[in-house]
Amino acid sequence: MSPAAPDAGGPVFIIGSQGSGSTLLRLMLDSHPAIAIPQETGFMRLVQAHRWVPFWRLGNRWHQRLGLSDEALDARLREFYGGLFADYAAGRGKRRWGDKTPFHVWHVEQMGSLFPDAVFVGIVRHPFGVVASIMRRFDRGLARAVRHWCVTNTQLINTGSALAERFVMLRYEDLARSPERTMRELLEWLGEPWSDDVLRHHEIQPRQGAPKVVEGRTRSNQPVDPTRTERWRQWLREEDRASVAAETGPLLDFLGYERHSTTPVRANAGDGGMLVTGIELARRRATAGDVDFTAPEPPRADRPLRRRRRQGERGADVSATAPSAEVALRIIDRMPAPVLRWWRSLRSR
Numbered sequence: 001m002s003p004a005a006p007d008a009g010g011p012v013f014i015i016g017s018q019g020s021g022s023t024l025l026r027l028m029l030d031s032h033p034a035i036a037i038p039q040e041t042g043f044m045r046l047v048q049a050h051r052w053v054p055f056w057r058l059g060n061r062w063h064q065r066l067g068l069s070d071e072a073l074d075a076r077l078r079e080f081y082g083g084l085f086a087d088y089a090a091g092r093g094k095r096r097w098g099d100k101t102p103f104h105v106w107h108v109e110q111m112g113s114l115f116p117d118a119v120f121v122g123i124v125r126h127p128f129g130v131v132a133s134i135m136r137r138f139d140r141g142l143a144r145a146v147r148h149w150c151v152t153n154t155q156l157i158n159t160g161s162a163l164a165e166r167f168v169m170l171r172y173e174d175l176a177r178s179p180e181r182t183m184r185e186l187l188e189w190l191g192e193p194w195s196d197d198v199l200r201h202h203e204i205q206p207r208q209g210a211p212k213v214v215e216g217r218t219r220s221n222q223p224v225d226p227t228r229t230e231r232w233r234q235w236l237r238e239e240d241r242a243s244v245a246a247e248t249g250p251l252l253d254f255l256g257y258e259r260h261s262t263t264p265v266r267a268n269a270g271d272g273g274m275l276v277t278g279i280e281l282a283r284r285r286a287t288a289g290d291v292d293f294t295a296p297e298p299p300r301a302d303r304p305l306r307r308r309r310r311q312g313e314r315g316a317d318v319s320a321t322a323p324s325a326e327v328a329l330r331i332i333d334r335m336p337a338p339v340l341r342w343w344r345s346l347r348s349r
Contacts, residue, residue, distance in 0.1 A: 010117030011085070012037065012098030012190065015105045017152035019133030020125040021172030023218040026100040028183060031197045031204035035190075036089035037098040040215050043081055044107035045302065047114065050077055054305035074114055082115065092208065096192075105152055106302040108159040112166065119190065120163055122156045124255055125172035126262040127248045128241060132232035137217055142240055146247045151296040153251060158293055160278045161285050167278035171255070173262050174274045177226045182274040189275060199224070229262045250291045254284070
């Protein structure tokens with residue numbers, strides 16, 4: 001059993017890739033009598049804009065002209081944004097708040113600094129399920145969906161390892177197939193009492209006024225369905241599965257999955273539990289020699305918006321915006337299907 005999280009009662013941040021089941025986890029935790037987690041807010045991009053004025057050479061030092069240190073600015077931002085979320089929770093008769101936004105995986109360090117008492121829950125899912133979900137719901141090509149799974153989960157493991165006891169990771173498949181056991185462990189780690197309401201989110205959410213369809217086209221009034229762990233079979237072709245398995249192999253193995261099945265090959269935690277702490281994750285990461293944990297480049301949208309460097313201009317605060325690899329991926333995604341299959345066959349060889 002995982003030890004209880006430090007500073008029980010602080011904000012709960014859910015992070016993970018798109019299509020990983022983070023919305024289901026949010027709905028279940030939001031159904032707890034003490035926890036309120038709204039639909040995705042993306043507020044950390046606003047925080048970043050507060051810290052760095054977009055497209056200005058002195059954008060990261062504006063607050064110093066008011067005599068504010070970095071710590072003082074954080075205190076103001078904590079008061080403002082934390083107050084918004086706290087008011088949201090109080091309005092629903094709850095004492096603890098949280099947030100679930102997938103791209104916040106790129107802002108974890110800032111979030112941990114801004115909210116020192118916050119804890120983080122990472123969720124991962126077999127790449128077949130994630131890739132199929134992204135392609136079907138967000139109309140993205142296979143190459144872009146696979147890259148999203150790889151870079152987001154690499155970042156999740158890196159940041160989770162650094163957070164140590166403030167982080168736990170669970171798998172969507174475990175949550176869907178053993179929801180009570182998984183949620184009992186998670187609530188114990190969060191320092192919250194057990195409530196059957198987390199297993200009845202499909203009944204609780206309508207009472208709380210949640211829309212029928214929430215983020216990611218998820219229906220809030222549908223119960224946990226273990227068969228959804230295999231729904232990717234309806235949309236992912238055989239040749240695409242081989243390509244996904246080849247691209248994600250080492251990281252897929254690290255997370256305890258079989259390459260051609262969503263059934264985990266081992267328990268998530270060393271003690272047979274459903275949760276892996278950041279401490280355990282760091283230990284595994286240090287011994288996983290076949291996995292490349294090089295820190296991936298954040299998407300442009302999650303980097304400070306800096307103006308382009310002018311000719312002859314110097315200064316660390318000015319940098320040219322490098323072209324994003326996603327531009328190339330969008331071009332690849334628009335290629336005709338026969339060309340895509342030929343390109344993937346070349347990569348696999």
